[in-house]
Amino acid sequence: MKVTQEKLPASQIGLEIEITPEMSQKTYDRVLQDFTRSLNVPGFRKGKVPRQVLIQRFGMNRIKAAVIEELVDTGLKEAIKQENVEALGNFQLRSSFDELIAQYTPGQALTFSAAVDVSPEVTLKQYRDFTLQAEEVKPDPERVNSVIENYRTQMATLVPIEDRPAQRGDVSVIDFKGRFTPADGEEEIEVPGGEAADFQLELEEGRFIAGFVDGIIGMNAGETKEISVTFPEDYPQEQLAGRPATFEITLKELKEKELPEVDDEFAKEASGDEFETIAEMRESLEKRFTEEAEQQTKANKEEAVLNELLNQVEADLPETMIEREVEYMVTQTAMQLQQQGIDIKRLLNKDTIPMLKERSRPDAIERIKRTLALGEVAKKESLKVEADELNNKVQELLSEFEGRDIDVDRLKSAVEEDLLKEKIMDWLTTNSTIELVPEGTLKKEEPEVDELDDDSEAEAVEVEVVE
Structure with a gap:
């Protein structure tokens, strides 16, 4: 089978496929046989109807249309395999179907054109030596007193x-x-x-x-x-x-x-005997809030890097990839609404789902580009997760989930993805200059909220999928 490739916009590969005369004839004979098996004609045994009678009964165009459908489907699959094309989704027939029917003659070669989506080529204009700002989060000393006061109120x-x-x-x-x-x-x-x-x-x-x-x-x-x-x-x-x-x-x-007195006895009761003294409780709370502030500062630095990386990435995204991400985001939204006890059948219907998909599209494109950019950094810098590192983390999690039914392969895949992203982000932040500025310095634009309907529950549909 002769195949000619052509690079098309939106990460598509065009394929011109020439079906051989032998394949053309075999497919025609097989389709006729299928029609014969399905037809009952008085005076003929089932499966023994002459071809001429069959053609008169169904019409030549209908038979040829069925043959063309099978030739296109089979030919495209074989062409993708033959040319080692890593197709992402369904193909698009670029040739006119009606013209193919008119041109087709059983036993003669047939040429048609189709397009398939493939993974996009990713270009990073820059991915290191960024000069950025990120907000530094510092622990609020009053949070310790606030938590203790909440405990006092609960124990009042x-x-x-x-x-x-x-x-x-x-x-x-x-x-x-x-x-x-x-x-x-x-x-x-x-x-x-x-x-x-x-x-x-x-x-x-x-x-x-x-x-x-x-x-x-x-x-x-x-x-x-x-x-x-x-x-x-x-x-x-x-x-x-x-x-x-x-x-x-x-x-x-x-x-x-x-309210109870804030003393050692209070600390023991409030913590379920985790702490012996109020000093231990305060120290633990201070440590926790300090770690939370450090984690939030780290997240702010990573967000600054990711936002800049997004400005540097160029990728012509195929529609299949965008549609898959949009579907995933809508599914995640539905699951979150359901967990909140909201009737998703009332909120997500044939009218609102298309609107939600359209609204999710920009975020889907951004998420895809971020993922592609991170993958490109890993490839350029040869960042990967070592087998021992992966296995140790998986075993650690399995021990925590002991007694639960865990899909180990899925867990391993998710852990590897998380560890790799962590490595990439560590590399990016290490190889950038990030100035820490006081919290609240960098203003963030508030996203616009479009309600699906007048019901207040519709606000819950405005859910952002955590990456």
């Missing part, structure tokens, strides 16, 4: 209050019932889900609809009063969004939090 004892009115920070037990006037109504109706008995509510800002907690402040146990609130404009229930409402509230009980 609730003590009944009888001699004073409610104040912020108290815990109340209330009965409440809400009513509102709908936009298209004249009489008040009950707020859907706006009624409860013995409801425990911490009197802190943001715990309920704006104005609800403020209305309880100053009440005494046993007191009943009405308060007026307004539901937020973006409230999930459309009939309540932006509507004023009245709640009748009865304060049944009032309690205040009695």
Whole structure:
């Protein structure tokens, strides 16, 4: 079989394929035999229908079309194998199918043209000696006190209050019932889900609809009063969004939090006996937050390098590669929504999926280019993961996952990918000059959010796939 290659835009290879007369005849005979087996004609046994009758019954063009389909499919597969073309996806027939039918004669050579997507050629204009800036993250000393205060709050004892009115920070037990006037109504109706008995509510800002907690402040146990609130404009229930409402509230009980002393006994209880003293707890928290800050600084440096590397890469991406990445990103989005308890069948449908794919396309292209650029750096600098290094990490993870059903081959592949990326990033950051600047110095543009519909849950669709 004669094959001529041609380089095309968008990382495609054009193939002009000449089908031999022998292959042309054999395929024609086989297709006719298949038609014969499927046809029942009175007076003829099945499979014994003469060719002329078969042609009259089906029509020559229909038979030739079936032959052409098989010749193109088989010829292309053999050509790809013969020419060692690493095709990525489905082919595109460049010849006119109708013209191929008109030209085709059984037993004679047939020539057609097709195109296949292949991996793109990657060019890095520069990949070392970058001069960049990245934000340095420093640990906030107050985080230690904040965590300890959170532990104190969680371990607080609730003590009944009888001699004073409610104040912020108290815990109340209330009965409440809400009513509102709908936009298209004249009489008040009950707020859907706006009624409860013995409801425990911490009197802190943001715990309920704006104005609800403020209305309880100053009440005494046993007191009943009405308060007026307004539901937020973006409230999930459309009939309540932006509507004023009245709640009748009865304060049944009032309690205040009695916080434990911050001492060694507190440290032991809060940590489940992990720490013997409060000093050990503070030291551990400080170490943790310092490591987190260092990791975030490292991530900022890597992000700066990756962004610059993206500016330096040139690659004509094939559509197959982009489509696969978009499909992967949409699938990841669907999985994340499902994990959040969102009904993905309602949010992701025939109308929203195309829009989500289109919106994901720029990110997909960027992700592909980053991956290709990193691979090119590894190739140029001969960076690779050693067998011992890979096996040690895999065994370490297997011991952690002991008792679970683990696909070792998939785990090994994922670990190798992570280790290689780590090596590449270490090389890139080591071979660049990165100035650390205070956190908040480098302004980042906020991404625009386009909702799929008016439902507030649609905001969750704006999910970014971690690389």
